[in-house]
Amino acid sequence: MNSTPTRIGMLGGTFDPVHLGHLRSAIEVREALKLDCLHMIPAPQPPLRGMPQVSPAQRLELLTLGIGDTPGVVADDRELRREGPSYSVDTLVELRQAYGDSARLVMIIGFDAFLRLAKWHNVNQIFSLAHLVVIARPGYSTSWPDALRELVGDREVDSVDELMLCPNGNVLTLALPSMMAISATYIRERLQQGKSVRYLLPEAVEEAILQHGLYHSHE
Template sequence: MTSERTGILGGRFDPVHLGHIATAALARRELALDRVLLLPSGPSPHRAALARAADTDRLEMTRLTAETVSWLDVEDAEIRSAEPSYTSVTLGKLAEAGHQPTRLFFIVGADAFADIATWHDYPAVFDRAHFAVVSRPGHPVDALRRRLPTLATRMRVATPVHAPALAIHLLDAETPAISSTAIRVRLQAGQSVDDLVPEPVAAYISTHGLYRAPSGE
């Protein structure tokens, strides 16, 4: 069983960008994490208006990103699963693989966390890991105490001091306002995204012709 303090940052990563790395770095710094796992989500059942990358490409771009940062790694449990992915189930699988819940920190934006009551296996999901909630533009973590009063007693300002009891850690700091959707829009318009994604990801997108507008447009 691992004793490492491990963060988990999930997302479609379509594509992974510098904002994701900044969020992971913030959580690592504020919570004294040993490493952060990037968790690409499973296939989306919804048709997208903009071109999207295949799951194999999303996974490879995530791996290329992890190779650029010593404390990043990739967890592919969700993207390789044929079943719908739920945070609670994924955290349970990590526990079975030897991760202690009190050493796991699930990193999520305040905008997504505001709807936590709609998540699968709520509120038991809080027994699976700590939650590290990061402010997002227009969604400060301070507002969560008012929006989710039943969870207020679990919330605490993020600190690197070890917390034996599972908690909701609030990280009130700015991270770059970058979105994968905006990146896909720029790429479809033939614009550069070199300032928004890691260098190897930009090279991969260019080499494989990802996110281009369909021919004829």
């Protein structure tokens, strides 16, 4: 019997639409952390941005198409099915229940989101459920707000091996090899203008967007 604890990752985002930057990061995070499974979890509808709106179900469909048969990465719709506000901590509770107490559960967030962490709902509970892996931006450094430094305290670790010694509670900053500077905003703008988005997102995603007329202005 394999006694190595399962390693599970949670990567949330609006994925509006999912693009090659999201998917490449997912693969590189999974490799770096040696995850058995990475759950890519679309967040409920982002606030209205004055752009043609795409339904949560459509964003999930595009994410599923984008992931395709990528091993160890799954599109997870649990936050879209949840009634009321959707908090990361609720998702971590569900994943912890599903995988058990000894699983190494990791929530992966970008550096910008990390800087706002101290303002999150029930943020202290996150560390009792999971580790936090922060994706660093190459060449991008900014000092942490005092509230964040206080929150993280002595949780910081320097390596994946150190992170995985226990099921939860640590913070690791991770730089990925190929941070792609692709922005979903840029993709939506190009689509609205009828311009090509080829090579910015997977072919299957591009085809579905064009087929359904998503993100296009309908004036």
